[in-house]
Amino acid sequence: MTREQIEALKAEVEALQCKTEQEIEEARVRFLGKKGEITRLFEEFRTVDKDQKKEFGQVLNQLKNAAAAKIEELKAVAQTFAASASASAYDLTKPGDSYPLGSRHPVSIVREEIVGIFRKFGYDVAEGPEVEDDWHVFEALNFPPEHPAREMQDTFFVTDNDQKNPILLRTHTSCVQVRCMETMKLPIRVVCPGRVFRNEAISARAHCIFHQVEGLYIDENVTFADMKQAILLFAREMFGPETEIRMRPSYFPFTEPSAEVDVSCNICHGKGCNICKGTGWLEILGCGMVDPNVLEASGIDSKKYSGFAFGMGVERIAMLKWQVKDLRNYFENDLRFLKEFETNI
Numbered sequence: 001m002t003r004e005q006i007e008a009l010k011a012e013v014e015a016l017q018c019k020t021e022q023e024i025e026e027a028r029v030r031f032l033g034k035k036g037e038i039t040r041l042f043e044e045f046r047t048v049d050k051d052q053k054k055e056f057g058q059v060l061n062q063l064k065n066a067a068a069a070k071i072e073e074l075k076a077v078a079q080t081f082a083a084s085a086s087a088s089a090y091d092l093t094k095p096g097d098s099y100p101l102g103s104r105h106p107v108s109i110v111r112e113e114i115v116g117i118f119r120k121f122g123y124d125v126a127e128g129p130e131v132e133d134d135w136h137v138f139e140a141l142n143f144p145p146e147h148p149a150r151e152m153q154d155t156f157f158v159t160d161n162d163q164k165n166p167i168l169l170r171t172h173t174s175c176v177q178v179r180c181m182e183t184m185k186l187p188i189r190v191v192c193p194g195r196v197f198r199n200e201a202i203s204a205r206a207h208c209i210f211h212q213v214e215g216l217y218i219d220e221n222v223t224f225a226d227m228k229q230a231i232l233l234f235a236r237e238m239f240g241p242e243t244e245i246r247m248r249p250s251y252f253p254f255t256e257p258s259a260e261v262d263v264s265c266n267i268c269h270g271k272g273c274n275i276c277k278g279t280g281w282l283e284i285l286g287c288g289m290v291d292p293n294v295l296e297a298s299g300i301d302s303k304k305y306s307g308f309a310f311g312m313g314v315e316r317i318a319m320l321k322w323q324v325k326d327l328r329n330y331f332e333n334d335l336r337f338l339k340e341f342e343t344n345i
């Protein structure tokens with residue numbers, strides 16, 4: 001036995017690295033077991049010269065203690081590692097964390113439903129700016145100069161309304177029709193969903209912001225019968241296959257002839273209830289054949305082409321669908337109200 005041997009063994013013990021309990025036990029046997037290297041040195045110790053016994057005895061004991069301490073330390077580390085591994089995020093049998101889901105806004109749900117129906121019929125979707133000019137909102141749509149919509153009381157103006165072609169917030173989505181007619185190749189078949197603005201006092205029945213979906217179909221030989229059919233098919237998709245429609249004559253500057261469309265009340269099925277105010281009918285949209293002046297204003301030959309347009313209020317359709325009569329609910333972001341629509345995602 002030499003001092004170098006003992007030092008080398010000590011260095012080896014200190015550098016020990018074991019990961020599993022099994023490796024630790026193997027190391028223990030190798031150094032401290034009955035036939036272990038340290039145990040063997042103790043046996044050799046008996047033959048050491050008397051005058052060297054004290055010195056060797058001390059270093060051997062140090063080595064033995066260091067080895068035992070190292071083995072204990074490794075065991076402790078292995079145990080905490082095993083405990084944290086079994087309690088970690090890797091327990092695949094645990095149920096997942098649940099996150100509260102948001103819900104779609106009722107206006108979005110209805111808008112998507114309307115647009116989805118017309119997409120199925122082959123219509124494209126087009127959008128236009130909310131801040132528009134007088135040309136697209138009024139002039140190109142055949143509004144006479146003295147029309148009341150052109151007054152400050154009805155329209156939010158961005159620039160002075162006595163200047164030429166003032167800038168304003170669009171009061172209807174019919175202006176997107178104009179943009180489509182100006183830019184798209186014929187035939188045109190589009191729906192245009194969007195937000196519109198009117199200078200109204202806010203109440204349960206009126207709001208200064210609401211949403212519309214506009215429709216426009218222009219081709220050769222488009223007739224009033226085509227319009228009636230498109231609207232009937234839409235109404236049946238939206239309100240159910242038994243739904244009937246009725247058209248009442250109406251007036252819009254940009255369509256001629258014009259009509260307002262009612263659907264049979266799907267609450268009382270025509271018997272009369274407080275939703276349809278006893279009439280059995282619910283008004284859902286305005287429509288008409290695009291006025292030749294409007295086609296010409298956008299550069300379309302009105303002798304060759306004809307078309308129809310319609311426009312409906314999204315909140316109005318949502319109101320009929322869910323009987324939410326106070327329009328303000330749609331804009332106040334009250335979570336108690338919005339959560340009602342969670343299942344309609």
Ligand code: PHE
Pocket residue numbers: 171172173174214252255286287288309310311312
């Ligand atoms: N723009 C009309 C409105 O806001 C609706 C409409 C659109 C009527 C298209 C006829 C044709 O009331």
